[in-house]
Amino acid sequence: xxxxxxxxxxxxxxxxxxxxxxxxxxxxxxxxxxxxxxxxxxxxxxxxxxxxxxxxxxxxxxxxxxxxxxxxxxxxxxxxxxxxxxxxxxxxxxxxxxxxxxxxxxxxxxxxxxxxxxxxxxxxxxxxxxxxxxxxxxxxxxxxxx
Amino acid sequence: xxxxxxxxxxxxxxxxxxxxxxxxxxxxxxxxxxxxxxxxxxxxxxxxxxxxxxxxxxxxxxxxxxxxxxxxxxxxxxxxxxxxxxxxxxxxxxxxxxxxxxxxxxxxxxxxxxxxxxxxxxxxxxxxxxxxxxxxxxxxxxxxxxxxxxxxxxxxxxxxxxxxxxxxxxxxxxxxxxxxxxxxxxxxxxxxxxxxxxxxxxxxxxxxxxxxxxxxxxxxxxxxxxxxxxxxxxxxxxxxxxxxxxxxxxxxxxxxxxxxxxxxxxxxxxxxxxxxxxxxxxxxxxxxxxxxxxxxxxxxxxxxxxxxxxxxxxxxxxxxxxxxxxxxxxxxxxxxxxxxxxxxxxxxxxxxxxxxxxxxxxxxxxxxxxxxxxxxxxxxxxxxxxxxxxxxxxxxxxxxxxxxxxxxxxxxxxxxxxxxxxxxxxxxxxxxxxxxxxxxxxxxxxxxxxxxxxxxxxxxxxxxxxxxxxxxxxxxxxxxxxxxxxx
Numbered sequence: 001x002x003x004x005x006x007x008x009x010x011x012x013x014x015x016x017x018x019x020x021x022x023x024x025x026x027x028x029x030x031x032x033x034x035x036x037x038x039x040x041x042x043x044x045x046x047x048x049x050x051x052x053x054x055x056x057x058x059x060x061x062x063x064x065x066x067x068x069x070x071x072x073x074x075x076x077x078x079x080x081x082x083x084x085x086x087x088x089x090x091x092x093x094x095x096x097x098x099x100x101x102x103x104x105x106x107x108x109x110x111x112x113x114x115x116x117x118x119x120x121x122x123x124x125x126x127x128x129x130x131x132x133x134x135x136x137x138x139x140x141x142x143x144x145x146x
Numbered sequence: 147x148x149x150x151x152x153x154x155x156x157x158x159x160x161x162x163x164x165x166x167x168x169x170x171x172x173x174x175x176x177x178x179x180x181x182x183x184x185x186x187x188x189x190x191x192x193x194x195x196x197x198x199x200x201x202x203x204x205x206x207x208x209x210x211x212x213x214x215x216x217x218x219x220x221x222x223x224x225x226x227x228x229x230x231x232x233x234x235x236x237x238x239x240x241x242x243x244x245x246x247x248x249x250x251x252x253x254x255x256x257x258x259x260x261x262x263x264x265x266x267x268x269x270x271x272x273x274x275x276x277x278x279x280x281x282x283x284x285x286x287x288x289x290x291x292x293x294x295x296x297x298x299x300x301x302x303x304x305x306x307x308x309x310x311x312x313x314x315x316x317x318x319x320x321x322x323x324x325x326x327x328x329x330x331x332x333x334x335x336x337x338x339x340x341x342x343x344x345x346x347x348x349x350x351x352x353x354x355x356x357x358x359x360x361x362x363x364x365x366x367x368x369x370x371x372x373x374x375x376x377x378x379x380x381x382x383x384x385x386x387x388x389x390x391x392x393x394x395x396x397x398x399x400x401x402x403x404x405x406x407x408x409x410x411x412x413x414x415x416x417x418x419x420x421x422x423x424x425x426x427x428x429x430x431x432x433x434x435x436x437x438x439x440x441x442x443x444x445x446x447x448x449x450x451x452x453x454x455x456x457x458x459x460x461x462x463x464x465x466x467x468x469x470x471x472x473x474x475x476x477x478x479x480x481x482x483x484x485x486x487x488x489x490x491x492x493x494x495x496x497x498x499x500x501x502x503x504x505x506x507x508x509x510x511x512x513x514x515x516x517x518x519x520x521x522x523x524x525x526x527x528x529x530x531x532x533x534x535x536x537x538x539x540x541x542x543x544x545x546x547x548x549x550x551x552x553x554x555x556x557x558x559x560x561x562x563x564x565x566x567x568x569x570x571x572x573x574x575x576x577x578x579x580x581x582x583x584x585x586x587x588x589x590x591x592x593x594x595x596x597x598x599x600x601x602x603x604x605x606x607x608x609x610x611x612x613x614x615x616x617x618x619x620x621x622x623x624x625x626x627x628x629x630x631x632x633x
Contacts, residue, residue, distance in 0.1 A: 013387075015387075015388030015391065016384070016387060019387075019391040022395075068381070068384065097383045097384050118387050119387075120454075120457040121390065121454075122393070122394035125387065125390070125391060126391075
């Protein structure tokens with residue numbers, strides 16, 4: 001993964017955030033990770049103060065998204081990102097505890113790129129995150145659209 | 147009332163007819179008196195005619211008329227036998243009439259002897275005028291009497307008739323009045339009934355509305371519980387991921403810490419050359435440190451196994467709520483075929499337990515296939531799991547129908563269930579008896595929920611060491627009713 005790609009992690013549970021970060025690092029991914037613990041702050045960062053998303057027009061981003069946030073549903077964030085003309089090509093990885101088939105289907109319909117369920121079993125969890133890290137290292141994030 | 151009026155009216159009409167008869171009777175009597183007088187005259191004139199002409203014609207006429215005079219009087223007496231005045235009059239009239247007849251007889255006698263002159267003289271000499279006068283007087287009296295009776299009877303008849311007509315009119319009026327009252331009462335009762343009907347209809351509608359409302363409330367409450375269970379179990383998972391994650395991290399740390407302790411020991415005791423060898427590090431730990439490591443590991447293992455258990459429970463709840471939200475689809479099911487398919491899937495378990503599963507002919511029912519599969523596979527699975535060790539298992543599935551319900555019995559010769567646990571085994575997360583089999587205590591709770599959703603009931607009959615029989619009663623024709631309909 002090119003060094004320019006920034007990972008936006010939207011995860012309200014700090015424990016989860018820490019575990020995710022740790023395991024990503026263990027897989028050898030050293031990209032910058034910008035954590036957010038609420039949907040509102042994440043949206044403000046992504047879309048800027050004017051809400052247009054123009055600020056990140058030139059940047060390569062990758063979004064790690066939890067669906068259960070205290071202030072809003074992760075699906076709403078997914079929807080807004082995919083509707084924004086500057087951000088819609090940004091890959092979104094949904095990483096959540098929900099394994100409800102309706103939820104999964106809905107996320108893919110909205111344009112989510114990868115959907116991963118957080119397993120309680122830590123080995124599976126660590127494994128999933130590390131593989132995700134490996135995935136990050138080979139994934140091609142679209143270059144900044146101009 | 148009407149009967150009384152009718153009777154009265156009939157009575158009066160009868161009276162009027164009687165009165166009229168009396169009037170007619172009077173007229174008849176009068177008529178007969180006139181006829182009598184006429185006959186006397188006829189007799190007289192016939193006698194005279196014979197006397198003058200001596201023609202046989204007059205003699206015949208005389209004989210005929212005179213014979214009728216007395217019979218006429220007798221008939222009259224008979225006719226007006228009710229009236230003493232008239233009888234007296236008739237008796238009175240008899241005498242002068244007889245006198246006259248005798249005179250005529252004498253005259254006829256003269257005539258027969260060809261003594262016409264003597265006859266004429268006899269007739270002339272006799273005081274015929276007096277007798278005739280008397281006859282006329284008496285007849286006049288009689289006629290007057292009859293006239294009086296006629297007047298009287300006519301009046302009576304008129305009165306009776308008037309009375310009859312009054313009664314009839316009154317009766318008719320009363321009938322009309324009664325009819326009016328009946329119509330009025332009928333109308334009133336009809337109106338009252340209509341009002342009651344309307345009220346009943348309203349009440350029914352209200353009741354339906356109330357039932358709908360309550361049903362909606364219940365459904366809402368049920369949905370809320372489902373959502374609640376879903377969210378709770380879901381949100382419980384989140385911290386569990388952390389607990390499990392950091393416990394695993396602790397495990398890593400433990401390894402690191404004890405490796406360092408071992409290294410330190412080694413460093414202190416010997417040359418540091420052997421430090422990198424893993425085994426030697428473990429071996430290098432002192433007995434006290436080893437004890438610590440074991441305690442550490444034991445604590446972590448307990449935490450991990452508890453988390454795993456909690457995760458299974460949460461998953462079970464999630465599955466139950468998901469199951470509760472699933473829409474049932476009634477289809478025609480050959481139950482025997484369905485249960486045979488289930489038995490095939492547990493064939494391996496059955497042969498391990500040396501169990502025979504016997505399926506008797508079962509009724510076909512209309513129900514949800516997946517739910518039925520879950521119900522029966524749970525029950526058969528349970529029967530296989532809780533057999534008596536060392537005893538070849540015998541499981542049978544029987545079915546019968548009764549009053550629109552199909553009743554299935556799943557019997558085994560297993561270890562049985564203590565009667566005090568019969569209720570408990572259907573509770574979520576509760577189990578009974580020897581806990582030597584894996585399980586969460588969910589199966590029967592789930593089965594009962596499914597059976598209830600399918601409109602059925604289930605029960606158990608069992609004793610310890612005597613085997614168990616689970617009875618499932620399901621409607622033969624189950625259609626997705628409102629319990630299954632989402633609002």
